[in-house]
Amino acid sequence: MPEIMSDTPTRGYTEDQKYQIFNKEFMPHIDSMYNFAFRLTMDEDDANDLVQDTYLKAFRFISSFEQGTNAKAWLFRILKNSFINDYRKKSKEPAKVDYQDVETTYNSEEAEVEHTVDLRAEAVSDLIGDEVATALNSLPVDFRTVIILCDIEGFTYEEMAKILDIPIGTVRSRLHRARNLLKEKLRDYASSMGYNEENEE
């Protein structure tokens, strides 16, 4: 289980301590974990499996968790890795746009002209949750993930870097690209609803 072992030395917890850590430090995050799993898989059954796998793994490898440290980030990291290793492989979704492709495209585009999306705050203020969710779900999963972690779960960039095993600079740029993509989707919604149709002044 390399994703969990990481660099921390293992700890010799007694059986009682293990259950205590599990119940007091892991279980309180189960709703956030479920929400994350659901936003990743977009399917309730898959979210169920993913959360269950993650918690069982967390218990089995509890000796590599240091009591009192950031349990939520630790659990999210396991869940994210389980998702990549187990779920994404057997995903029945047709092969979507590959993340690398998207990142490369955006890298090259942004290297030349950094674009901003033409969208006004007033145009999105009337959108409902479902519309936002649909727009978010339409993003490639790596972009979706950073938005979920940052905007929905409120992780810091440093925590996100640990959860995703990427440098902070990459967190920042991926988040920036993800938000530009999201804005494009929201702009499409807003204009289909008749907002954002003002002409140039």
Place this chain on the structure above:
Amino acid sequence: MQTSLPISSSSETQPKMKQHCDHQADCLKMIQLILDGEATEQQLEKLKVNLETCQPCIQMYHLEKEIKELLQGRMEKKCCPEKLVATIKARIASFS
């Protein structure tokens, strides 16, 4: 000292409001850092100035803030089903 945002200032006594900005992409990145709570003091200071003088910054700031609030507040938060909690607890208990 003006504290509120001069959204539409046409008065001649106001500092001239910039309608166009060549650094929009950089400002956008800075605005996101600020809303994410990851900005430096220096960046915060810069934004304060821009929010009084730069129309594109004002608009970008409001848009980014609005979208962040949409994601935080308006999307359904899925709760873990009770049944799953029970299953996990039962599975863990069987480990000992």
